[in-house]
Amino acid sequence: MAIFEGDARADAERIVARYPGHERSAVMPLLYLTQSVEGHVSREGLREVAELLGLTTAEIEAVATFYTMFRLRPTGRHVVNVCTNLACALRGAKDVYEAAHRAAGMRHGQEISDDGLLTLHEEECLGVCDFAPAVQIDFANHDEVTPGRMAELIASLRAGEVPKPSRGPAPGGFRHASRLLAGLEGVPA
Amino acid sequence: MTFEPRLTRHWDDPSVATLDGYVATGGYEGLRMALGMAPADLIQGAKDSGLRGRGGAGFPTGLKWGFVPQDTGKPTYVVVNFDESEPGTCNNRELAERDPHRLLEGTAIAARAIGCRTAFIYVRGEYLWQAIVLQGAIEEAYANGYLGSGICGSEVDLDIVLHRGAGAYICGEETALLNSLEGLRGQPRLRPPFPAVEGLYACPTVVNNVETLMNVPDIVVRGAEWFRSVGTEKSPGSKMFTISGKVERPGNFELPLGTPFRELLEDVAGGVLGGRSLKAWTPGGSSTPLLTAEHVDVGLDYESIATAGSLLGTGAVMVMDETDCVVEAARRMVRFYAHESCGKCTPCREGSWWATRVLGRIEDGYGRETDVPLMTEMGRNIMFRAFCALADGAAAVIDSSLKHFRDEFEEHVRLGRCPLEPSADVEVAS
Numbered sequence: 001m002a003i004f005e006g007d008a009r010a011d012a013e014r015i016v017a018r019y020p021g022h023e024r025s026a027v028m029p030l031l032y033l034t035q036s037v038e039g040h041v042s043r044e045g046l047r048e049v050a051e052l053l054g055l056t057t058a059e060i061e062a063v064a065t066f067y068t069m070f071r072l073r074p075t076g077r078h079v080v081n082v083c084t085n086l087a088c089a090l091r092g093a094k095d096v097y098e099a100a101h102r103a104a105g106m107r108h109g110q111e112i113s114d115d116g117l118l119t120l121h122e123e124e125c126l127g128v129c130d131f132a133p134a135v136q137i138d139f140a141n142h143d144e145v146t147p148g149r150m151a152e153l154i155a156s157l158r159a160g161e162v163p164k165p166s167r168g169p170a171p172g173g174f175r176h177a178s179r180l181l182a183g184l185e186g187v188p189a
Numbered sequence: 190m191t192f193e194p195r196l197t198r199h200w201d202d203p204s205v206a207t208l209d210g211y212v213a214t215g216g217y218e219g220l221r222m223a224l225g226m227a228p229a230d231l232i233q234g235a236k237d238s239g240l241r242g243r244g245g246a247g248f249p250t251g252l253k254w255g256f257v258p259q260d261t262g263k264p265t266y267v268v269v270n271f272d273e274s275e276p277g278t279c280n281n282r283e284l285a286e287r288d289p290h291r292l293l294e295g296t297a298i299a300a301r302a303i304g305c306r307t308a309f310i311y312v313r314g315e316y317l318w319q320a321i322v323l324q325g326a327i328e329e330a331y332a333n334g335y336l337g338s339g340i341c342g343s344e345v346d347l348d349i350v351l352h353r354g355a356g357a358y359i360c361g362e363e364t365a366l367l368n369s370l371e372g373l374r375g376q377p378r379l380r381p382p383f384p385a386v387e388g389l390y391a392c393p394t395v396v397n398n399v400e401t402l403m404n405v406p407d408i409v410v411r412g413a414e415w416f417r418s419v420g421t422e423k424s425p426g427s428k429m430f431t432i433s434g435k436v437e438r439p440g441n442f443e444l445p446l447g448t449p450f451r452e453l454l455e456d457v458a459g460g461v462l463g464g465r466s467l468k469a470w471t472p473g474g475s476s477t478p479l480l481t482a483e484h485v486d487v488g489l490d491y492e493s494i495a496t497a498g499s500l501l502g503t504g505a506v507m508v509m510d511e512t513d514c515v516v517e518a519a520r521r522m523v524r525f526y527a528h529e530s531c532g533k534c535t536p537c538r539e540g541s542w543w544a545t546r547v548l549g550r551i552e553d554g555y556g557r558e559t560d561v562p563l564m565t566e567m568g569r570n571i572m573f574r575a576f577c578a579l580a581d582g583a584a585a586v587i588d589s590s591l592k593h594f595r596d597e598f599e600e601h602v603r604l605g606r607c608p609l610e611p612s613a614d615v616e617v618a619s
Contacts, residue, residue, distance in 0.1 A: 087433040124529065130279055141318065
């Protein structure tokens with residue numbers, strides 16, 4: 001096995017142990033784990049999750065393709081999600097989304113920036129309607145983001161910094177966020 | 190009489206997010222009492238309180254617990270629905286972040302009521318930070334004997350497992366959530382059997398919303414009569430409301446059920462942004478039919494909102510003002526359902542996609558004279574024709590926007606453009 005070896009193997013076993021007698025429930029956290037190792041979920045990742053759980057690759061792929069937070073194609077080191085659902089749209093989210101593209105120098109539909117740093121994603125409601133427009137960088141919240149603030153956030157990512165979120169700590173990047181989503185780390189010190 | 194906050198009464202005190210801080214405010218007293226009570230009495234207490242599920246459907250919580258058979262020989266499960274994804278809704282996020290132990294305590298009491306020894310909390314993936322907060326609270330609770338074997342010195346065991354979703358609105362539908370938790374695609378199941386009989390792992394299961402469960406500790410400690418001392422006869426207690434969009438002070442606010450919308454809008458949220466006038470609002474998220482300025486004095490409770498032609502849903506009020514285009518808003522809302530449709534049923538999968546396209550061409554100035562009647566027909570052909578209620582959300586947007594704003598749709602078609610300024614020009618409050 002290429003992905004689940006060494007520490008990742010031990011992590012995978014810890015995840016499976018959360019669901020004694022119902023190991024299939026570990027599919028989603030295992031997909032997050034492969035995403036944290038590879039930066040996205042590859043064919044090999046699907047195959048290894050299947051092998052670990054005694055399922056077929058098709059069964060795992062069926063799950064992975066259902067959920068937007070599993071990325072099946074190469075993905076930037078940081079994922080920037082801009083909510084444009086109604087509550088955010090009423091507060092100017094469309095302009096924020098455009099500003100993100102301009103600042104990142106990315107076309108609509110371009111999944112990853114040329115330098116591999118950024119993936120931009122237009123999001124459905126992120127559950128931060130009280131601080132609209134809402135943006136997440138690697139699933140950490142940035143509240144009441146204006147187009148100008150959006151450009152600053154992208155600039156600091158470009159400068160190799162991780163901007164401080166409005167609540168909680170900032171994951172170090174998309175891979176680290178995926179590791180947190182696998183439930184493998186608690187409250188950071 | 191001023192309303193004394195319940196769910197939010199410790200929001201000013203950040204220490205309540207820790208176990209010590211929570212216990213210092215009387216936390217876990219309800220669990221201790223519940224462990225000394227017969228499960229049947231806990232269920233009766235919940236029934237007497239009149240507590241109704243806060244996740245949207247408003248189903249009586251005690252009744253739901255009472256449906257769980259106790260003689261199947263199978264384990265029973267409590268599953269907490271923390272997949273909060275209804276557009277406009279974010280109260281569960283703030284409740285769990287500020288007061289995580291109250292959620293664990295409510296979950297533990299529900300577990301006691303139905304004889305469950307492993308409970309799951311299904312939290313939407315995007316709530317990364319809230320999941321970390323909850324995981325920390327769970328670890329604290331284990332370390333201090335509130336979870337694990339022999340909780341609070343009793344003979345009762347309870348484990349709580351946190352499970353993260355991965356970005357799918359449909360997983361808020363309880364049977365889709367259960368499939369997702371079992372490691373399947375999050376598609377809804379045929380009912381019956383209902384989860385109370387065959388839920389998680391084909392075992393008797395109660396699925397409760399975060400806000401619902403956070404009401405439970407107080408009901409045990411203070412009693413059903415206290416709970417009913419605010420709210421209305423049929424909608425007792427308080428409710429969290431999220432108000433967003435064009436208001437001066439968006440946020441999550443707790444109010445007695447039955448509070449007139451005007452009070453939430455004007456007194457609590459500071460009125461419509463920039464002193465403009467109210468045009469339309471959703472009472473309970475984007476899946477609940479739009480209401481208008483003429484409904485400003487309607488009470489925010491299940492019955493009054495239903496009488497006005499909508500649903501209380503999650504209590505998520507999104508406010509649009511006179512400068513906002515209803516066609517554009519409808520397009521954005523229907524597009525959400527097209528994106529989130531699980532693909533199982535044709536009226537939902539194809540209907541929401543098609544409706545998004547037609548709404549889009551009307552808004553963009555390419556609407557045809559036949560489009561408005563076409564939208565009406567589409568709404569009729571989607572509503573109640575799919576497996577679950579997701580598609581009904583799209584139909585509710587179409588129906589209600591046409592019902593209240595048909596002229597605006599027709600004007601778009603007649604002028605060949607949007608008659609209103611786009612809403613994006615509004616200054617964002619910093």
